[in-house]
Amino acid sequence: MINCLKKTSEILHARENEISPVGFVPTMGNLHEGHISLLEQALREFKVVYFSIFVNPKQFGPSEDFHRYPRTLENDLSLIEKSIKSFPGSKVVVFAPENAEEIFPPSHHEVLSVCGLSTILEGKIRPGHFDGVATVVYRLFDLIKPSKAYFGLKDFQQYLVIKQMVKDLSLPIKIQGMPIIRETQGLALSSRNQYLSPDQKSLALLLFNTLTKIKEIIGHKKMNLPKAKLFIEDIIKDPNWNYLELRDSETFSEDLTSSTNITILAVYQMGTTRLLDNMQVEVQ
């Protein structure tokens, strides 16, 4: 069963009448297999899953792609419909607000910010982005009151921001990160991939291949980190790398001395499209 609601009042009403605990998948729509993997995980764990489709203006900068961000509600609903067939007896409530005022009425002023985490890497390049993310996610959590929410690990820094927010504000919600879904050759799925020309799309493999190469150089051994860092130093001479960095997967610190798991994070700029990806490697 699938139910698509467009008003906050409708979602509040639906939620109030829900007896079971609910899982929640927040998205900006234009669904691909990455999003569907979150939905399916939620459906494995909950009989009732709330799924939001909302292109949140607060997380886009003034010169970013808010207006051209792909909006494909009908197609999204068919994909959800298709997924739910494997979960008989389950229910998905889609919340697709018809305008931003449904989420942020003019009287809403609160902004949530995760200090430190919000202003490095992706946050440094996109000032205010993570504040916009934290603010909309809080608002959706508040409306939907899920027991658990699912986020793709492609946006690893976003996942950490949300986890930190939930911890600092003591929200009673579990946060589950789900593995990156990739095309056969390795390109991480993203709604923004459709901005790429066929030529750009094959060039984009550079991102996956570079991350793989760095992972190979590290080869699970901390002693290889200096070698990996030299390799990175050389690579980022190409100014199309917005960043390419190693961070501790738990603390997000640059200090990897006591790390047991490292995340290699990168953004490669392909024309006007920013391709974001990351890869984790356990180290000894």
Place this chain on the structure above:
Amino acid sequence: MINCLKKTSEILHARENEISPVGFVPTMGNLHEGHISLLEQALREFKVVYFSIFVNPKQFGPSEDFHRYPRTLENDLSLIEKSIKSFPGSKVVVFAPENAEEIFPPSHHEVLSVCGLSTILEGKIRPGHFDGVATVVYRLFDLIKPSKAYFGLKDFQQYLVIKQMVKDLSLPIKIQGMPIIRETQGLALSSRNQYLSPDQKSLALLLFNTLTKIKEIIGHKKMNLPKAKLFIEDIIKDPNWNYLELRDSETFSEDLTSSTNITILAVYQMGTTRLLDNMQVEVQ
């Protein structure tokens, strides 16, 4: 009965074992009659009142008076002890964290910000101040889970920031503003008044007298607002006025066209001490 706790673990333990709903008065200590009026109002409404004394570093700018802010815990406790005598059977739990890490452990990163409200008037002069206030108040609310919290209306903008935060985050807490308490001649009570020399203290009456004069000029009539504005324009030629403004008491807007109540807000700079005050006037 009065109980003074210094650790977050102790306050959590005490709160968990509380059966009654609790009222809450957050302060920075160095108590005066203004604070005591909040406590007494809370005691009129609740059998159990939590009262925090915490000089919150996050709401002070780098060049502000965090280090010299008066800390007088013993005297504060005697004042509370004295008040509670008029409320037999009541209990006050004082939370006086012995250091800032009790409130903000190093792992805490979240900052709350009330857009718009936080960056005008007092927030313009003290960047980050209201974010620090909102952040500590959320944290204290989260630890203490009060049904109602009491704030002095001397810090009128702070009161609005807290009300907006509570509304936007749907916190189940009532916010009660309490009237400004003044010395006989009119100076609003403030812990910072003790920074004033006797001469400065008598000069400080200028603030109260000016607000009173503006209130008289308005005389409850909207048609007198232009006259009041001209009077203000003339007054603020003295650069010691950090600001002196009229705002709608509900919306905090400068547009007073449909106002029924107006707040006159001012800060006068007396040497290194900023004297803050406000006065409300109903208008027709």
